[in-house]
Amino acid sequence: xxxxxxxxxxxxxxxxxxxxxxxxxxxxxxxxxxxxDKHITxxxxxxxxxxLNITGKRVNLAIWDTAGQERFHALGPIYYRDSxxxxxxxxxxxxxxxxxxxNWVKELRKMLGNEICLCIVGNKIDLEKERHVSVEExxxxxxxxxxKHYHTSAKLNKGIEExxxxxxxxxxxxxxxxxxxRGNGASNSSTGRRGVQIVDDEPQAxxxxxxxxxxx
Amino acid sequence: MIxxxxxxxxxxxxxxxxxxxxxxxxxxxxxxxxxLIIAKARQDALQRKMEERRLRxxxxxxxxxATCGTMTPxxxxxxxxxxxxxxxxxxxxxxxxxxxxxxxxPNDPALVSGLIACLLSYPDHPVMKLLKRLQYRSPFKSxxxxxxxxxxxxxxxxxxxxxxxxKSEADPDDSSSLLTTDRENSFxxxxxxxxQLDWVPSHSGDDDDTDPDVTFESQIHDLExxxxxxxxxxxxxxxxxxxxxxxSLCLLSFECLNTANSKDQCVxxxxxxxxxxxxxxLLALFRKVHGEREQAVESSMHLYHHVSPxxxxxxxxxxxxxxxxxxxxxxxxxxxxxxxxLCREYCPQKKLECIVRTLRIICGCAEDxxxxxxxxxxxxxxxxxxxxxxxxxxxxxxxxxxxxLVSECAALEEFIHEGYLIGEEGYCLTxxxxxxxxxxxxxxxxxxxxxxxxx
Numbered sequence: 001x002x003x004x005x006x007x008x009x010x011x012x013x014x015x016x017x018x019x020x021x022x023x024x025x026x027x028x029x030x031x032x033x034x035x036x037d038k039h040i041t042x043x044x045x046x047x048x049x050x051x052l053n054i055t056g057k058r059v060n061l062a063i064w065d066t067a068g069q070e071r072f073h074a075l076g077p078i079y080y081r082d083s084x085x086x087x088x089x090x091x092x093x094x095x096x097x098x099x100x101x102x103n104w105v106k107e108l109r110k111m112l113g114n115e116i117c118l119c120i121v122g123n124k125i126d127l128e129k130e131r132h133v134s135v136e137e138x139x140x141x142x143x144x145x146x147x148k149h150y151h152t153s154a155k156l157n158k159g160i161e162e163x164x165x166x167x168x169x170x171x172x173x174x175x176x177x178x179x180x181x182r183g184n185g186a187s188n189s190s191t192g193r194r195g196v197q198i199v200d201d202e203p204q205a206x207x208x209x210x211x212x213x214x215x216x
Numbered sequence: 217m218i219x220x221x222x223x224x225x226x227x228x229x230x231x232x233x234x235x236x237x238x239x240x241x242x243x244x245x246x247x248x249x250x251x252l253i254i255a256k257a258r259q260d261a262l263q264r265k266m267e268e269r270r271l272r273x274x275x276x277x278x279x280x281x282a283t284c285g286t287m288t289p290x291x292x293x294x295x296x297x298x299x300x301x302x303x304x305x306x307x308x309x310x311x312x313x314x315x316x317x318x319x320x321x322p323n324d325p326a327l328v329s330g331l332i333a334c335l336l337s338y339p340d341h342p343v344m345k346l347l348k349r350l351q352y353r354s355p356f357k358s359x360x361x362x363x364x365x366x367x368x369x370x371x372x373x374x375x376x377x378x379x380x381x382x383k384s385e386a387d388p389d390d391s392s393s394l395l396t397t398d399r400e401n402s403f404x405x406x407x408x409x410x411x412q413l414d415w416v417p418s419h420s421g422d423d424d425d426t427d428p429d430v431t432f433e434s435q436i437h438d439l440e441x442x443x444x445x446x447x448x449x450x451x452x453x454x455x456x457x458x459x460x461x462x463x464s465l466c467l468l469s470f471e472c473l474n475t476a477n478s479k480d481q482c483v484x485x486x487x488x489x490x491x492x493x494x495x496x497x498l499l500a501l502f503r504k505v506h507g508e509r510e511q512a513v514e515s516s517m518h519l520y521h522h523v524s525p526x527x528x529x530x531x532x533x534x535x536x537x538x539x540x541x542x543x544x545x546x547x548x549x550x551x552x553x554x555x556x557x558l559c560r561e562y563c564p565q566k567k568l569e570c571i572v573r574t575l576r577i578i579c580g581c582a583e584d585x586x587x588x589x590x591x592x593x594x595x596x597x598x599x600x601x602x603x604x605x606x607x608x609x610x611x612x613x614x615x616x617x618x619x620x621l622v623s624e625c626a627a628l629e630e631f632i633h634e635g636y637l638i639g640e641e642g643y644c645l646t647x648x649x650x651x652x653x654x655x656x657x658x659x660x661x662x663x664x665x666x667x668x669x670x671x
Contacts, residue, residue, distance in 0.1 A: 024599070044583075044601075045601040046575075049639075049640075064638075064646075065601045065602035065603075067603050067607075069606075069607075072654065074657070075650040082637065
């Protein structure tokens with residue numbers, strides 16, 4: 001399976017973060033167009049899809065929100081399974097939320113190894129004055145665990161587009177690497193339920209180029 | 217002397233007479249023989265003609281599957297099946313008509329569903345014959361009448377099953393029409409296994425008297441559980457194989473269906489007819505495997521049936537404090553009603569759709585309830601994220617009072633299409649499973665307690 005044009009990448013991204021860090025606002029911002037008109041029958045902010053066109057390749061993004069409350073922690077693993085990427089959000093004004101991110105990183109690495117692309121996101125940079133997690137500490141930590149660090153503000157719509165675009169590119173690189181290594185290996189027949197799914201191309205009129213949302 | 221001579225003459229006459237009758241019988245027999253030979257020759261000629269036709273079609277099928285080297289039994293079977301499809305099409309007109317129609321306007325969903333409906337209505341088409349063979353020779357159907365509720369199981373089925381597996385791998389040459397046997401055998405195992413469930417009564421009563429046996433019994437219990445899980449795994453694999461075979465024969469018969477969209481439609485229809493008669497016994501097996509979890513969930517549902525949404529962690533802005541506005545119903549009742557419909561479907565895809573609808577209704581209700589409260593500054597968007605969704609879903613699951621949801625979800629997880637796994641269906645299924653796990657964990661550790669109030 002070569003990643004030539006005409007293939008569509010499908011990626012699953014899980015969204016993790018404590019209750020008040022603003023992860024829901026973050027994805028809502030990213031998929032804003034969706035909420036211009038009233039959709040009562042969508043899953044709204046819990047499950048979102050977005051179709052993108054990155055360097056000529058089509059990408060279908062499925063964003064899975066997870067519950068951040070402590071009592072739902074044990075349920076995490078069934079959400080992470082088969083994820084290609086994870087966005088771990090903390091509130092820059094809340095040291096505790098950053099500690100929670102560290103726990104999730106450990107869990108994700110344990111479950112999914114190095115195949116998953118991790119993004120650690122410090123949200124609410126509009127509240128810079130009340131910052132409790134230093135930039136150096138956060139970026140240092142991210143580097144130490146092989147994650148990338150981003151700063152965003154859902155309120156001011158800052159850094160969000162870049163975050164998702166960057167994540168998509170990294171997931172595509174990982175997928176291409178995997179394809180190549182599979183190509184060298186014995187067979188490329190069944191990928192099972194793990195990893196990236198590459199769907200054969202088919203004529204689909206309703207795929208506009210550029211980032212446009214479709215309801216999930 | 218004279219007398220003797222006379223006697224001899226009489227004897228001779230008698231012999232002659234006997235000889236004549238014998239001769240007559242003999243010639244009669246010869247004639248009959250000849251007739252038989254002629255008949256046989258005619259039959260042979262006819263058969264040769266049939267065989268020639270079959271071979272011709274088989275060759276055509278072989279050309280279609282031009283491969284080099286050895287064939288797998290699956291490929292062999294496909295050839296045989298394809299030949300039977302060609303034979304069918306020589307005798308029947310309708311496939312040609314539909315093919316022509318679809319050639320004119322391919323990908324027309326109405327035409328595709330029309331063709332599939334037509335195919336389903338011809339029980340003598342090879343696809344439908346294969347379906348029936350895979351489905352009705354399985355004991356799933358006969359198992360419908362069996363009760364699985366309180367019985368313990370025997371270890372033998374999974375061992376038999378393994379034996380069958382290795383056997384079928386060992387001799388791939390007797391493939392042609394016997395390909396189905398190993399699968400049938402495994403289905404037979406299920407039948408055997410289900411009957412054993414009925415024969416062996418549970419030991420619930422006399423456990424207390426036999427203390428020394430307790431550890432032994434728990435070991436047996438563990439072994440039984442493992443055997444049961446293995447068995448379920450084998451059944452699930454068989455079902456996946458059966459559906460794959462049906463789909464590939466379907467696409468062989470009608471190449472015009474081999475586009476992404478038509479294929480999806482095809483799979484959906486095939487699954488619906490395949491699963492409908494077998495879902496109940498299949499679910500019974502899943503319920504047997506997940507019995508303990510179901511019991512825990514049932515206790516929770518029983519204990520916390522009448523709690524308020526707030527008690528399971530639903531944010532106060534997401535349900536009305538004054539229940540009078542709901543006119544006698546309770547919060548999220550419409551979602552509970554929708555979820556209850558899940559058990560009335562017998563096809564995985566339909567069940568998944570039901571779960572998706574349930575979650576969408578929850579989102580709709582949440583939005584309504586929030587607007588009910590915050591009417592001064594209307595929120596920019598009332599969309600709820602997973603932080604809010606999961607507690608509500610747990611509340612809805614509690615109110616549904618259907619502990620079998622645990623097994624239904626486990627079965628759906630096995631049969632959900634890979635393409636849907638990361639999509640909305642997959643997300644909703646995962647959420648419902650999480651909510652059920654949460655409901656299960658609400659029970660204080662240990663046996664179901666009498667405490668009526670949760671945290």
